[in-house]
Amino acid sequence: MPDRPIWKSGVTLAIIAAICTSLVAATWQLTAERIEHNQQEWLERSLRPALAGLFFDTGVTESKLTLPPPHGLPGSGPAIIYRVYAQGQPVAALFIVSARGGYAGPIRLLIGVAMDGSVTGIRILEHRETPGLGDRIEIIKSDWALQFDGRSLRNPEPGKWKIKRDGGDFDQLTGASVTPRAIIKAIRETLIYFAANADSIFARGDD
């Protein structure tokens, strides 16, 4: 076989690269809008349950605040706070924080806190806990996450913010106590943070 000049291979490669790139670009053009829409919708949909029973008239995601570490909330990455209003008055704050100390990596947690310092709802956004055991923290798998609704720093009293096995007030999950411990700790830390910083959270501008 005669030696082919290297530039020929280069040109072939470039042409195929151009074809492939335009293929990706075309697909992106077709899907970008839908993807953006999906992400926004997913965010709204996953945030709303943590505001059960509250009246608010703004979009949940409208007033976003990102706190770079160190922020005093659970988790080492940036924490996100959404502020929710009704007729211009603050109603609640939604925290997206990471609970550490789970069985497998951080657990992304959504915690809604009303102005009186009580939990309006919590949801698990992301986790890698053991399927069949720790994953019952997900609302689709069990009602475990609902027991925090309406709780606050004084309900139960500070010493009872634990799972029952540790002498606290909260249900554990059969066979998994590491995961609930991590989440309960993160909720409590968030409530403490809210109690200390509620005013400054609502005083700051949007991102």
Added chain:
Amino acid sequence: MAADLIERFKIGLWRDNPGLVQLLGLCPLLAVTATFVNGLGLGIATLAVLVASNALVSATRRWIQPEIRIPIYVLIIASLVTCIELIFKAWFPELDRSLGVFIPLIVTNCAIVARAEIFASRNPIGSSILDGLVMGTGFALLLMAIGAVRELFGQGSLFARMDMLLGGEPMHGIVLAENGWLFLVLPPGAFFCLALAIAGKNAIDQRRQTSRNEIPRRARRLNR
């Protein structure tokens, strides 16, 4: 023609099944098959990439010099996977979230590069598309079978969360038991299921082989 088609499907689905016989693409096979719907989702994605990459490789095979064929395969496969990922994000966002990194990781599924090298680079486009179709279907069926077994015995349900593909409210599927054999949901369960599937296939093949050998012998005896 029809007989040829059936023969090709037999090869892809059974005789040369990419997962069971060629043992290609084990990484996604083991990682996502904890539930049926995940297996089905990744199976469809892999099938689509395989058909498209076979078609593209076959269409460009006249211009691809042997020295640069591997970078070209990588280029083609990577672009196609990116397209599939965008499509999943746009139309099956839930499934995309559930499969996570394993959709982009289809790039590393050696079953795809293997079919490009072994088949598509040497055969006309129609035949290559058919090859992608049968091999991809074989792979997808294996993913679905292992997913179904692991979900059924591991979590006690079947076809849960089909809404990720079909849309609508979260579906719980057929729930037969509250809990299952946890071991099957964990990664080692995937290895055991695959091993059982391979062993089962080999056993069936062996039995067929012996019965095929026996029939003529018996026939001869009868003739005597």
